[in-house]
Amino acid sequence: MSPPVLALVPPSGPGIPPQTMLLGLPLARRTVLAAPRAGFSRVVVAGADAALAAALDGAGAELVAAAPPDAVRLPWNVVAHAKDLRALADGAPEAGVPVTGPADVPRAEKHLLRSLIKDEEGFMSRHLDRSISLAVSRRLANTAVTPNQMTYVAVLIGLVGAPFFLSSRPSVQVVGGILFLLHSIIDGCDGELARLKFQESRWGGVLDFWGDNVVHVAVFAAMGMGLALQLGQAWPAWCGVAAVVATIASAYTVYRRTMTGPKEGPLYTSVATHSDTLLSRLTDAVSRRDFIYLVLIMSIFGVADWFVISSAIMIPVYFLALLVIAWNDRRVARSAA
Numbered sequence: 001m002s003p004p005v006l007a008l009v010p011p012s013g014p015g016i017p018p019q020t021m022l023l024g025l026p027l028a029r030r031t032v033l034a035a036p037r038a039g040f041s042r043v044v045v046a047g048a049d050a051a052l053a054a055a056l057d058g059a060g061a062e063l064v065a066a067a068p069p070d071a072v073r074l075p076w077n078v079v080a081h082a083k084d085l086r087a088l089a090d091g092a093p094e095a096g097v098p099v100t101g102p103a104d105v106p107r108a109e110k111h112l113l114r115s116l117i118k119d120e121e122g123f124m125s126r127h128l129d130r131s132i133s134l135a136v137s138r139r140l141a142n143t144a145v146t147p148n149q150m151t152y153v154a155v156l157i158g159l160v161g162a163p164f165f166l167s168s169r170p171s172v173q174v175v176g177g178i179l180f181l182l183h184s185i186i187d188g189c190d191g192e193l194a195r196l197k198f199q200e201s202r203w204g205g206v207l208d209f210w211g212d213n214v215v216h217v218a219v220f221a222a223m224g225m226g227l228a229l230q231l232g233q234a235w236p237a238w239c240g241v242a243a244v245v246a247t248i249a250s251a252y253t254v255y256r257r258t259m260t261g262p263k264e265g266p267l268y269t270s271v272a273t274h275s276d277t278l279l280s281r282l283t284d285a286v287s288r289r290d291f292i293y294l295v296l297i298m299s300i301f302g303v304a305d306w307f308v309i310s311s312a313i314m315i316p317v318y319f320l321a322l323l324v325i326a327w328n329d330r331r332v333a334r335s336a337a
Contacts, residue, residue, distance in 0.1 A: 003041035004089050007067035008032070008076040010047050014100045015077030019055035023109055024141035024197045026055035027099070028076045030112075031085070033059055033198045038085030044071065052076075079108035081115040113138060116192045122288030125188075133188035140193060147194035150186065151208050158183030158215030165219060166226040170302035176222075177292075177299035183215055184289050206259060212289075213251040217244050219295075223308035230305065239312035246315035253322045257329075277328065283321045 008018070008028055018028035025033070028045065035043045045056060046067045053063055067073055072088050074080065080088075080096030087095045097108045113134045117126060140150075161179025164172050190208055194200045224240015298304040 003039055005042045005044060005068060005071040006031075006035045006038075006040040006085065006088075007071035007073050008043065008045045008061075009067050009073050011075035011077045011098070011100075015075065016099050016101060016105075017051070018076040019051050020099075021142065022079065022099075022105065023112055023138065024193075027079060028052060028061075029055050029059050030198075031074065031076070031078075031080055032056060032061045034080065034082045035085055036060075037082040039089050040072070040085065044068065045076070079111060081112055083115060109138060112196065113192075116195055122290035124290045124293050125184075125288060129185045129188055132185050133192060136186070137189045137192040137196065140189065141196050145193070147190040147197075147199055147204050148207060150190040150193060151204070151211050154183050154187035154190065155211040155215055157186060159218055162215070162218035162222045165222040165299075165305055166229065168226065168230040168302055168305065170300060173299035173302055173304045174296075176219075177296035177304060180215075180219060181292050181296055184292050187212060206255075209255065209259065210251070213247060216247050220244050220247060220308055220311055223305040223311075227305040227308060236305070236308065239308045243308055243311040243315050246312075246319050250315065250319045250322055253319065253326065257326060277325070279321060279325060279328075283318065283325060287318070 008031060016027070019026045021027075022030060032043045032045070042062060043060065044062045044064045044067060045052065046064055048056065048063045056063070074085075074088065074096070075098065077100065078096040078098045084095035097104070097111045099105060099108050116134065116137075117130050121130070157179055161176045161183060164176025164179065167173060187208070190204065194204055220243035221240050224237050224243065227236035227239075228234060230236075295304050295307055298307055
């Protein structure tokens with residue numbers, strides 16, 4: 001069976017112009033760019049005027065007088081993301097949010113923004129972080145701010161916050177905890193903007209991945225040194241070294257295994273590449289950034305630097321789990337070959 005064809009057609013009733021800007025892109029252009037990700041082989045646009053043709057320039061749409069009879073039809077005033085279009089390709093009678101006037105725009109924007117929440121996110125990230133980052137991204141979508149610029153901003157915030165963990169004073173550590181959490185929240189904006197504006201890139205994914213790990217290294221190093229200064233002993237500094245080395249080793253392992261080969265879609269979604277096991281699911285779960293809320297709570301009591309002790313134990317264990325998963329993936333790959 002050949003891949004389906006998507007036809008954008010004029011709505012039967014009232015609708016806003018298809019070239020209306022919606023979160024940084026003309027409405028119809030957004031649908032055209034999302035269609036290939038939903039499995040459509042072609043996108044045709046029926047009855048386009050000069051304004052719509054200009055809005056679709058370079059998007060890969062074919063302008064036709066009438067939609068092909070076997071095409072999947074979608075009124076061009078319906079806001080639909082890739083999952084909606086995939087449902088249409090699978091035979092769903094309708095999907096997306098029709099926009100008949102300006103009053104429908106906020107609902108359509110919310111529909112698109114909610115599609116950016118990933119299934120594999122942690123509890124706090126999904127229910128709190130995203131509510132803030134999506135609100136920021138919603139306001140930045142119509143600006144010239146790029147996803148990579150937001151990555152740099154997030155990394156800078158995290159690096160500024162790290163030195164606050166050198167102190168044992170709660171008031172100082174709380175500032176570090178807030179900046180660490182703010183880094184995590186703002187870090188979600190780069191991917192949101194990239195997906196909203198179809199500006200995903202391999203370099204952007206790599207930059208985001210290593211930027212996060214640079215911040216984590218700085219935070220763990222500051223915690224180890226801060227606790228060593230507080231206690232006047234060297235062993236907390238060695239805990240910091242262990243956490244830093246294990247973080248770098250883990251990041252490099254994940255990078256080499258999941259982010260260097262040619263593939264479409266997100267660069268990194270799971271530590272496993274060939275098999276889904278209980279260990280890989282647990283390892284994916286603990287790699288989420290909900291631990292930052294624990295750091296913030298500990299900072300209120302001036303004991304955030306003690307987090308480096310558990311990090312010196314758990315991150316090496318995480319690295320060992322990555323090695324086991326890598327061995328299992330190679331075994332599964334050899335068996336399949």
